[in-house]
Amino acid sequence: MIKYKLICKDCNTKFDSWFASSNEYEKLKKRKFLTCHSCNSLKIEKTLMAPQLINSKNKSETKLNTAKYQKIKKTIKNYQKFIKDNFQYVGDNFAYEARSIHYNNKKKSKGIYGSASTQDLKELKDEGIEAQMFPWIDDKEN
Ligand SMILES: [Zn+2]
Numbered sequence: 001m002i003k004y005k006l007i008c009k010d011c012n013t014k015f016d017s018w019f020a021s022s023n024e025y026e027k028l029k030k031r032k033f034l035t036c037h038s039c040n041s042l043k044i045e046k047t048l049m050a051p052q053l054i055n056s057k058n059k060s061e062t063k064l065n066t067a068k069y070q071k072i073k074k075t076i077k078n079y080q081k082f083i084k085d086n087f088q089y090v091g092d093n094f095a096y097e098a099r100s101i102h103y104n105n106k107k108k109s110k111g112i113y114g115s116a117s118t119q120d121l122k123e124l125k126d127e128g129i130e131a132q133m134f135p136w137i138d139d140k141e142n
Contacts, residue, residue, distance in 0.1 A: 002021060
């Protein structure tokens with residue numbers, strides 16, 4: 001389907017109309033089936049607006065994916081809030097801090113979170129230090 005913004009050259013009324021294709025628009029115009037909604041004039045022209053192509057299937061899929069993404073994003077955001085409230089942020093020092101807690105019995109009232117490479121995580125795991133990895137959405141993305 002193509003949506004055109006049409007304009008009546010006689011009374012300047014603008015209105016939207018849907019066509020199966022741009023050919024259909026030309027056909028209807030030639031057969032004088034296109035008339036102004038307010039003055040019945042046949043002097044109908046397309047305005048220079050770019051036609052919008054609508055594919056109903058794609059549209060609903062996009063909508064669904066967006067909803068799904070928003071739901072996942074919300075779940076991650078909730079995790080992030082929980083972690084921010086209950087854990088101490090150590091930034092890039094995550095591996096170092098995790099080791100000092102593990103080896104020095106360093107007493108921290110809070111757990112820690114921060115960034116670590118997959119190599120860091122592997123090494124920590126080899127040393128018997130368990131760390132959870134989960135997706136993180138940067139607040140700036142909002
Ligand atoms: Zn008109």
